[in-house]
Amino acid sequence: MDDMVGASPAICGVFEKIVKVAATDMPVLLTGETGTGKELTAQAIHARSVRKQGPFVPINCAAIPEALLESELFGHERGAFTGAVQQKRGKLEAAGGGTVFLDEVGDLLPSLQVKLLRFLQEGTFERVGGQETLHVDTRVIAATNVDLKAAIDQNRFREDLYYRLGVLHIHLPPLRERGEDALLMAMVFLQQAAATTHKAIRGFSSQAIDALRIHPWPGNVRELSNRVRRAVVMSEGEEITRQDLDLAGEDVPAADSLDSLRAAHQRIETELLVKALMLHRGNMSRIARDLKVSRSTLYRKLKQYGLEKITTGFIQPPATTRAPRVQTEKTGTGETNSMITKESAVGAALGPISQVP
Ligand SMILES: Nc1ncnc2c1ncn2[C@@H]1O[C@H](COP(=O)(O)OP(=O)(O)OP(=O)(O)O)[C@@H](O)[C@H]1O
Ligand SMILES: [Mg+2]
The missing domain is CATH 3.40.50.300 (P-loop containing nucleotide triphosphate hydrolases)
Incomplete structure (x- = not known):
């Protein structure tokens, strides 16, 4: 299940x-x-x-x-x-x-x-x-x-x-009221589909991520799952594109005002974080090194964008029957960081069903 x-x-x-x-x-x-x-x-x-x-x-x-x-x-x-x-x-x-x-x-x-x-x-x-x-x-x-x-x-x-x-x-x-869950689920569905189709797909293109975030998902999780699975089948490259997702008709708001400068900044940060998480499968040290930030900045950013619970989801392959591993990572400031000691996003609060006593 x-x-x-x-x-x-x-x-x-x-x-x-x-x-x-x-x-x-x-x-x-x-x-x-x-x-x-x-x-x-x-x-x-x-x-x-x-x-x-x-x-x-x-x-x-x-x-x-x-x-x-x-x-x-x-x-x-x-x-x-x-x-x-x-x-x-x-x-x-x-x-x-x-x-x-x-x-x-x-x-x-x-x-x-x-x-x-x-x-x-x-x-x-x-x-x-x-x-x-x-x-x-x-x-x-x-x-x-x-x-x-x-x-x-x-x-x-x-x-x-x-x-x-x-x-x-x-x-x-509805999915449109679940913030970044659409991205998170898209990543999980991508991993699952890539594994079953034996395709070496690393992640989503920037445009695909934008499209995933602004699409209203009238068919909710089923629609997201179908689109990602189909995109994996259709994809010919290392990245899923907006066209693969068949979300090509979406209008991405143009970054043409000062107000949207901050939005653009956040979009780029989220996108980089998501890509790095996928590329390094949640390995914090490698992500921090790649993005050239301290680990404490990395944790802060992940928290800011609601992505911190994703991290442990990558430590084990999806759909595993093992309980999410509890980590006691240290931040750059020396404090124990509680963000990634929490549950994995894959069944964040529930954990794998087979683990229920
Ligand atoms: N939180 C979730 N995490 C992962 N997959 C999910 C999640 N929620 C739904 N899904 C998947 O989305 C698809 C639709 O879910 P489900 O059939 O439970 O929806 P439903 O509300 O019963 O839909 P309908 O009203 O159309 O019958 C299924 O493939 C399911 O596995
Ligand atoms: Mg149903």
Whole structure:
């Protein structure tokens, strides 16, 4: 399972909530735009919960025809409807001892909302066409990218179900509200894709970095991941270009006023830091030497641009199962630097899931 990448305050808040809700057995509601990581979050909660040895069973309520959804979710008895030639367990039963992930829960028909509410309240249900009341020990994590409050106002979603599901609520912020996380993730996705395609790509060109930073990412992390992976395949050089990312149409604001002098300065610094981090895989001594700054200046700059948590992400290859290594580096001023003793940006607050006790 992929670790979650991020270092922005917005995503660190999500990581903290994941840890907290994983320690309970209550239902969880995940909201957020498409591609923000709702399913990944559901998996992370499951993998850190006492149910981690049990199954994680996803079901997309919007992708299954209405007529079949009840049977998919709750199962059916033989002869319950035409074509029901044998008894079938539903996803709720299949997830017994584990977690069912109800994606696009806002699309549930009213009759199924009632049945789900009863399951959440009493832990019981009947299969379609069945008389027997069944009990199953399944945790429910639900997700939606529609506004359930609006759906309640339009009488399309039950308010009591909303409150039952949403006691524990985690909102996944859109990528455009996660600061430099887009760059950070782009670097991680690039490393992963370069490794699988055996391409010697060192990083992104300056224009590509600019484009990554100003693109609004309507498709969020999924769009970023797809663009970077595709760019790695298309790339013919050592660097991913803006064209490789297919972000060629973006307008980079022209640096034509005094006010933007500072912005340009910051852009160049960020770009150099990102490139050096990639080139030297987070080796602080080499980066400081290459950029001709002291290590303490380097740490200060990394912190200033929210890049300090990236550093340990490079010490080990991505998607490793080892815990981030804790370092006790000394700064040029002789103090122990706490910035890089923290978690790696690859699963910054969560750490590799397989390390969870
Ligand atoms: N923080 C993250 N770090 C690394 N990868 C991520 C992160 N968040 C999401 N992804 C990746 O982005 C893609 C989309 O994530 P996911 O499927 O969880 O989004 P979603 O919110 O369920 O989207 P949708 O609403 O479209 O179903 C997946 O490939 C996932 O692995
Ligand atoms: Mg999803």
